[in-house]
Amino acid sequence: MACITQADVSDHFSKKLEDVRSKLFIQALGDLYATEVELKQAHKDAIKSIKDTCSKKCKDDEIMFEKIQAYKDEMQQKSLPAKEREAEIAETLSEIQDKEKQKEAMIRNIQKLTEEQARKKQLMIAQNKANKDKLKNLNKAKQVFQERLGLEIRKLHGEKLQFVFRNISHKDPDSVYTFLLRIDEEGSYEVISCDPPLECMSHLEHRLKQTNNFSAFLANVRKEFSALTKS
Template sequence: MTSITDPNTSVRFTGAMEEIHNKQLKTYGEIIDTTTELCQSHRQFVKSALDTCLKKCKDDEILFEKIQSFKIDMQQNNELLKEKRHAISDVIAEIQQKEMQKDDVIQKIEKLKEEQIKRKRGLKNLQKARLVFQDHLGLEIRTILGKTQLVKGEKLQFVFRNINPTDQDSAYVVTMGIKEDGSYQIVSSDPALDCLPILESRLQETNNLPAFLANIRKEFISQARR
């Protein structure tokens, strides 16, 4: 066993202590280096994570702005769509109204055509009556313009003569006109005939003016001979 008083022992002890101290310093240095590397690695990781988060936040903000812009566009498009729907509804309603007006105009035109045809028939009957009565029986047809409410407008007077045997020139008169629908309207007779409403009703049914005038002449002759 080496003596503690041996100088070599002190040197060896000191060397051993220095070696242990150096090993500890080396270990500490390695720990410090490792810790430094870990700190740098952590800083880089944190910086990378922070950059990623910042980029993600920025992307999210851009996406949110796009979503908001899309919502605004959608709302504007919906408003425009509503306006267009209202406009289309108005156009459809206007077209339907014009179609109804067109149908109404067509019906009125057809009614006017029918009335014109009836008037032509009435005038044709008047021509026939004129040929039959005026040429053969001395019937005179006059056109008059009524001034009273009862005979307002253009009317016709049928003047019969050769009725009264004692006075061949004595005039027997029937005044009548043609309504808008082409039917005949008896205004008056002179002298008055009690059966005039019946004869007018029959004329309305048959539209036979010559027969009506023949019946009127018979009634005038019958009345003159009483």
């Protein structure tokens, strides 16, 4: 049987981890681009909706003013009693007031829509930045652990990452210790499973969310796996 050297194992893991890093990086760029396109399209649709609404309101106002002018011309041509003219004027003024109220309500709605679009834009920008930072932390952690500790990272279905540790047990270096991780919709790390189970995993996950130090998290997980072999 051919002898497998430590260098061969290291090269093998280095190549696999580099493939994972490249896939994660390409996917992250695709996600960021898709998010930017979505944001631009949403902003464009909102502006178009505002323009269409304002254009319709201007046309309605023009029609109303033409109607008022027609009323005035008609009243000038007819010899109506003063009370009847006053009633028509009062009715016309009431319609104008109603239109003004509708216009004010529409302006408030447009302002609210504009502010909501700006808020969503800021949230998306902040989320994109947070995802970039997390990807950067993952890359740093990957470099350290692939060089020193024989870590393998596998991308699974559903945007999940499996972290595979070897060289934990001196008696059986090929023994596998794993945990499954994902980043939720709010950009927070979430450990889904751990094999073999670690009682302190929930505590380590909580610390990761507080510090955002992924390298320290991986080091602590490996330390706990190593402790299992000594118990």
